Amino acid sequence: MVLPYKHEPFTDFSNEDNRKKFLAGLDLVNSYLGKDYDLVIGGQRVTTEEKIISINPANKEEVIGRVAKASRDLAEQAMQEALKAFETWRKSKPEMRADILFKAANIVRMRKTEFSALLVKEAGKSWREADADVAEGIDFMEYYARQMLELKEGVPVESRPGELNKFFYIPLGVGVVISPWNFAFAIMAGTTVAALVTGNTVLLKPASATPVVAAKFVEVLEEAGLPAGVLNYIPGSGSEIGDYLVDHPKTRFISFTGSREVGVRIYERAAIVQPGQIWLKRVIAEMGGKDTIVVDKEADLELAAQSIVASAFGFSGQKCSACSRVVVVEDVYEQVINRVTELTNQLQVGDPALFENYTGPVVDQAAFDKIMKYIEIGKQEGTLVAGGEGDNSKGYFIKPTVFKDVAPDAVVMQEEIFGPVVAFTKAKDFDQAIEIANNTEYGLTGAVISNNRDHIEKAREDFHVGNLYFNRGCTGAIVGYQPFGGFNMSGTDSKAGGPDYLLLHMQAKTTSEMF
Structure with a gap:
């Protein structure tokens, strides 16, 4: 043995x-x-x-x-x-x-x-x-x-x-x-x-x-x-x-x-x-992925906000598992947006050699240009509530960026940005939230923040991703604990x-x- x-x-x-x-x-x-x-x-x-x-x-x-x-x-x-x-x-x-x-x-x-x-x-x-x-x-x-x-x-x-x-x-x-x-x-x-x-x-x-x-x-x-x-x-x-x-x-x-x-x-x-x-x-x-966190009205909203920020902006969002889209039921939508905006604005960006900097640069000039282009698109498709600025004078730094009121079929909700950008959209109920979450060609990771057992079980069956997490963020799979890989265009x-x-x-x- x-x-x-x-x-x-x-x-x-x-x-x-x-x-x-x-x-x-x-x-x-x-x-x-x-x-x-x-x-x-x-x-x-x-x-x-x-x-x-x-x-x-x-x-x-x-x-x-x-x-x-x-x-x-x-x-x-x-x-x-x-x-x-x-x-x-x-x-x-x-x-x-x-x-x-x-x-x-x-x-x-x-x-x-x-x-x-x-x-x-x-x-x-x-x-x-x-x-x-x-x-x-x-x-x-x-x-x-x-x-x-x-x-x-x-x-x-x-x-x-x-x-x-x-x-x-x-x-x-x-x-x-x-x-x-x-x-x-x-x-x-x-x-x-x-x-x-x-x-x-x-x-x-x-x-x-x-x-x-x-x-x-x-x-x-x-x-x-x-x-x-x-x-x-x-x-x-x-x-x-x-x-x-x-x-x-x-x-x-x-x-x-x-x-x-x-x-x-x-x-x-x-x-x-x-x-x-x-x-x-x-x-x-x-x-790769276009990964969604779903938040319902029975969720722990502080847990939801913390999970979204960590999943979206850890390593400047340069993870195939990073949260780049959030679907929140309308009852708690503004509360979640407001708290995520508050937390995002507290993040310290800079040289990662300094421990106090939460997030560092994106990988190179091509990534910087691509992400900044998506941020400009996002400004047309939703409302910018945090970040949106970049500085490549010394390194390739982009502030963690949050957009709200983005349509489910918008470019920044559909295409993989691979940077510190997250877009929020509103759902009228949990069924619609899952429908929106599945509205992507990818199927790598996802998370549901909820204390409603029926919603958790529905998501377990209907949220079509290879790695689905409940009441935590959608990044950070551990070897042997959460085997990692996705459906559809996320790979084999x-x-x-x-x-x-x-x-x-x-x-x-x-x-x-x-x-």
């Missing part, structure tokens, strides 16, 4: 010693800013003339690191190394693979403040958001290692007299992992180790905005004993190497987290059987951190022996 895992605790920053440790982590990260990082192909460091420059989104002048940029030729070289390594890695014992994850988790645990501080610098996360990101990455390693130990013997099936039947799982092959910048450690680490522990080899293409934290994680896996060629680190552009690897006839699966637009493109390209390809590629995709509902996630990286084999 494999012991269950209790999730990695979040750091208590009310403790002065913990704050001092985090400041020491920031000092450590500051000491190696601007370093060069190589590709890792077949266990060898490979440098390139062309670099990806990672900058601090809170301070555009500060370079986090200069990372080698893979070309198609290097991507092909990495593919060949991964194919070669697969022939031995696929036969390695699951216990050994799990032990590597356990060791890697412990290394990260001992360096938790460093990795968290690096996320503050490279991704623009607040201390608490960065700490939770790293904790989640540790959770993924611990949880998936235990899951692999549960799955290693397969599943019992029936046998008849004189016959022995077995049903077990084998790895797929070479996987391409395309990870996002918003959970630059947790999702990057989780998607990578899920593929590795199941016996696959990996080509890791991290987001170009946050490649340094991925480089540091590759070093951790090497220290933990991962053999050369099993994981190949190849940051590069989507158009140059992303498409190439998605199309590649030897790619067996693609694990992608990112936008709907890119996810749909990958899904389409992966469906085409290339010359020499002898399988149908598997796609594991998490593609792959439920990361859940009991069936590893199965997506394997295929089942039946053997039958007669005596």
Whole structure:
């Protein structure tokens, strides 16, 4: 029996010693800013003339690191190394693979403040958001290692007299992992180790905005004993190497987290059987959301307001699970709006390296421009009651923004903004509120704030999202507790951190022996 895992605790920053440790982590990260990082192909460091420059989104002048940029030729070289390594890695014992994850988790645990501080610098996360990101990455390693130990013997099936039947799982092959910048450690680490522990080899293409934290994680896996060629680190552009690897006839699966637009493109390209390809590629995709919190008249209105603000503006709303639309029944609509506006105006925006700043910058100039464009649209579609201003003179800062009296079919109620913007609309009753909540092409997360048991049960059946929360915010799924993944255009509902996630990286084999 494999012991269950209790999730990695979040750091208590009310403790002065913990704050001092985090400041020491920031000092450590500051000491190696601007370093060069190589590709890792077949266990060898490979440098390139062309670099990806990672900058601090809170301070555009500060370079986090200069990372080698893979070309198609290097991507092909990495593919060949991964194919070669697969022939031995696929036969390695699951216990050994799990032990590597356990060791890697412990290394990260001992360096938790460093990795968290690096996320503050490279991704623009607040201390608490960065700490939770790293904790989640540790959770993924611990949880998936235990899951692999549960799955290693397969599943019992029936046998008849004189016959022995077995049903077990084998790895797929070479996987391409395309990870996002918003959970630059947790999702990057989780998607990578899920593929590795199941016996696959990996080509890791991290987001170009946050490649340094991925480089540091590759070093951790090497220290933990991962053999050369099993994981190949190849940051590069989507158009140059992303498409190439998605199309590649030897790619067996693609694990992608990112936008709907890119996810749909990958899904389409992966469906085409290339010359020499002898399988149908598997796609594991998490593609975003337009997530709604519903508040009824029996709700705890203070809880509702606090949940909305935390879900909408944590990490500047740059989460696929972030609350970007709120539906409130008309009886309590003004009360909720007024309290949310009051709380939003209290939020401190600034450099996340300072603990007192609740929210930091958005990730880059393109994100800043896109979000500000949506804010201008929102001013035409509703009434601005908080925020609405941006300042990109030093970093990419946008004030948490609230619109009220927005129509359910308005642009800011339908399109994923991926920034600190939330829109409110009014419903005449709870049935209409659920109808409005479902009026989107996405189906990732949602929340209902209510003390009415009939409403909760109705939402449980009718609110069509992959992760539905009651009387709490709609962000913050914990590995092993709330398996995470969505419906419709939110992706393939792959439920990361859940009991069936590893199965997506394997295929089942039946053997039958007669005596």
